[in-house]
Amino acid sequence: MVELYDRKKPANWPELIGRCVVSLILVFLIQCSQFLVPHFFSDLSFFIQLLLSALMLLAVASAAGWCRRLLRVRSSAPALVFFSVLFVWLVYIAVVRQDASLLMNLLFNGQIILLIFGLCRMLSSDPGLVSYSTSPSDATSQSLVLEMDTHHLIEDIGLDDRLRRCPICKTYVKGFDHHCPAFGNCIGHKNYVLFMVLLFGFIWTESTYIVCLSQYSAESELLDGDGTRLEINFSKKVARSTMLFSILQLVWQVLFFLWHIYCICFNIRTDEWIHWKRYPEFQIVVQSEQGLRSNEMKFRNPYDKGVVQNVKEFIMASKQ
Structure with a gap:
């Protein structure tokens, strides 16, 4: 039997843990860089702070990439997404939750739980991997089959002509759209709907968090005159930094979501x-x-x- 895809190798746990640690450090550096904007530029308008936040995000991402190449260490994109979600959740519980309504508390916590479940489900989902069995008399070796051009391969095995080979995973996927590093999996025929639902879930969760932060900012303005001014200011800066980060994430996610809606309407893959x-x-x-x-x-x-x-x-x- 010859298969057109390689099954995933067993996880190398020391390497996997190392990548997760690197991702955790990156999340910490990103959030610290976002905190610097409201800390040093609190007098500027919100729009200017948002632009500075985007520049800080690009600077940290570029510097982190250079350091990883220099030190020859690798990070895990799914772990980066998970720790970012976890950080926002912790900020919400520690800072924002006290000024949010009961309905918003239930809504946001439920969204976070569903989002984490969706991430785990996407990570282990089958995108539509295609296998092909050859007869015992077939002299074509597995290595030769893997090196065949996709167009000729389609003709040989009789599948539809939307069979594509992922350049990252080196696997053949039916209805291949793209390889999503953030979700750690290919997006194809079988998990495309899950991908769209999860992407919409991120948009919905980010929007809910921004609404909760707006409520928190409105409530905390009334407390600036009491004796807890220092604590309130620090909390407000943390909340403002996560709001800036969430807005940038939301803009990117909405554009990405609209792009895929366009692809669905015109029946084309990325x-x-x-x-x-x-x-x-x-x-x-x-x-x-x-x-x-x-x-x-x-x-x-x-x-x-x-x-x-x-x-x-x-x-x-x-x-x-």
């Missing part, structure tokens, strides 16, 4: 859009003007059957 020159079915050759010998190659989408039909096919595919 990998196909970016690397369409790899796949002949997305290419159309347009002859150049008279007198020129070269031809121009343009993108076309053979799967676009209209928004309504594309959405129907997406829903039906998710039920299979």
Whole structure:
């Protein structure tokens, strides 16, 4: 039997723990950098603070990447996401929860629990890995099969022509969209709906947290004149820093979510859009003007059957 994908190797626990520790340090550095903005620039407008927060985030990410390459250590993107969610949850419990309503408390804590469950589910989900069994008389070795061009491979095994090979996992995935480092898995035919639900869950949770922070800021303004001014100011700075971070996250997540809604409506995958020159079915050759010998190659989408039909096919595919 020859399989078109390699099963995941058993976890190397010392290496995995090391990556998680590096990710935890990165989360701490990111949140500390965000805290510096309201601490030193509290007199500036919120919009300016948001721009400074974005610059600090880019600076820390660039410096952290350089240090990791220098020290030859690796981090875990799923662990980075998990620790970021956990940090926001701890800030909420320690600082924000006291001024939030009972309904918002129940809503936000429930969202965080569902979000963590969704992350674990996505990490272990099957994106649509494809296996192919050859007859005993087939002389093609496994290594040769893995090196075959995807287009020829599709013709040989009789699957639809949306079988793609993930360049990260080196696996073949039906309906491959992209490899998501944040979720630690490929996004494909079987877990695309889960991916969209989880992405919407992040947007919903970030929005709820921002609303809770707004309530906290409004309530804490009334306490600035009492004897706990120093403690309140520190708490407000922590809350403001997480609000800046959450808004930046929310903007990115909304844009990413809208992009995938667009892809669903026009029945196209992220990998196909970016690397369409790899796949002949997305290419159309347009002859150049008279007198020129070269031809121009343009993108076309053979799967676009209209928004309504594309959405129907997406829903039906998710039920299979």
